Amino acid sequence: MQDTWNPDVYERFQQERSRPFYDLADMVRGQEGWRVLDLGCGTGKLTQYLHQKLAARETVGLDASEKMLLKARQFEGDGLRFEFGHIEDDPVPGKFDLVFSNAALQWVTGHEALFEKLSAKLQPGGQLAVQIPAMDSEPVHIVAAETAQEFSKELGGYKRRLEVLTPEDYARLLYKLGFVEQEVRLQIYGHVLPSREAVIEWYRGTLLTTYQQRLDAETYERFVERYTQKLMKYLEDERPFFFPYKRILMWGRLDNSKFKIQNRKAVFM
Ligand SMILES: C[S@@+](CC[C@H](N)C(=O)[O-])C[C@H]1O[C@@H](n2cnc3c(N)ncnc32)[C@H](O)[C@@H]1O
Numbered sequence: 181m182q183d184t185w186n187p188d189v190y191e192r193f194q195q196e197r198s199r200p201f202y203d204l205a206d207m208v209r210g211q212e213g214w215r216v217l218d219l220g221c222g223t224g225k226l227t228q229y230l231h232q233k234l235a236a237r238e239t240v241g242l243d244a245s246e247k248m249l250l251k252a253r254q255f256e257g258d259g260l261r262f263e264f265g266h267i268e269d270d271p272v273p274g275k276f277d278l279v280f281s282n283a284a285l286q287w288v289t290g291h292e293a294l295f296e297k298l299s300a301k302l303q304p305g306g307q308l309a310v311q312i313p314a315m316d317s318e319p320v321h322i323v324a325a326e327t328a329q330e331f332s333k334e335l336g337g338y339k340r341r342l343e344v345l346t347p348e349d350y351a352r353l354l355y356k357l358g359f360v361e362q363e364v365r366l367q368i369y370g371h372v373l374p375s376r377e378a379v380i381e382w383y384r385g386t387l388l389t390t391y392q393q394r395l396d397a398e399t400y401e402r403f404v405e406r407y408t409q410k411l412m413k414y415l416e417d418e419r420p421f422f423f424p425y426k427r428i429l430m431w432g433r434l435d436n437s438k439f440k441i442q443n444r445k446a447v448f449m
Pocket residue numbers: 185197201219220221222223226242243244245248265266267268281282283284287288386
């Protein structure tokens with residue numbers, strides 16, 4: 181499958197996209213000398229920020245896009261490195277003090293099993309910090325799914341599955357996985373964009389890449405044109421355009437003992 185992540189398109193909204201990253205980083209109760217894993221690290225600048233903020237001993241940024249990693253690798257050094265791989269394949273060996281992921285886990289299916297795997301990557305007392313957009317029930321996503329239905333033949337029946345759970349389900353999941361402390365919040369980031377057309381540019385950098393991967397260039401442009409035509413009915417024609425963006429931020433800390441609580445049953449490690 182082609183690598184359709186485009187660092188320049190993605191970073192067009194860098195200021196808006198990085199705000200939740202900093203909020204998530206602030207939720208971490210950091211200590212010096214940690215081993216940190218950043219899943220879906222993207223262009224790496226924010227991973228470097230996290231590495232320095234925590235004064236980590238070692239930070240590994242993992243991403244499945246060589247184009248994103250090409251940018252990220254310029255920040256390597258001083259215990260920070262980047263690796264190619266898919267989150268679901270768990271390619272980075274060993275245990276971590278912090279597993280961190282900003283705006284990436286929505287691309288991975290089966291969150292209950294995924295979070296179980298992520299908690300198994302943590303040392304006793306380890307922390308998990310995750311931020312996921314929660315826009316699945318908004319027109320921007322519903323219209324993309326409807327457009328995918330119209331292009332079903334060209335897409336071979338593919339439609340992006342909606343993976344994101346409710347905040348309360350993430351809270352339950354963290355509890356079940358033995359996170360003795362946790363904080364889960366739904367936050368609305370109010371973005372002021374130049375016009376409603378900027379929303380299309382925003383999604384070209386993320387959601388639409390999944391359709392771009394599966395279509396030739398000409399069909400993809402027709403897809404975006406149809407998506408735009410349908411979506412504009414839901415977005416007010418105002419300049420600037422106010423775009424409320426929902427995100428779930430969550431943090432949890434495992435018990436700091438040799439006993440790991442697994443599915444709320446104590447198991448000796
Ligand atoms: C929206 S960007 C977020 C990048 C970065 N975390 C940030 O906050 O700017 C999502 C990133 O996740 C990566 N990604 C998506 N699915 C992935 C997977 N299954 N395994 C590894 N990386 C993945 C993409 O390549 C992309 O760089």
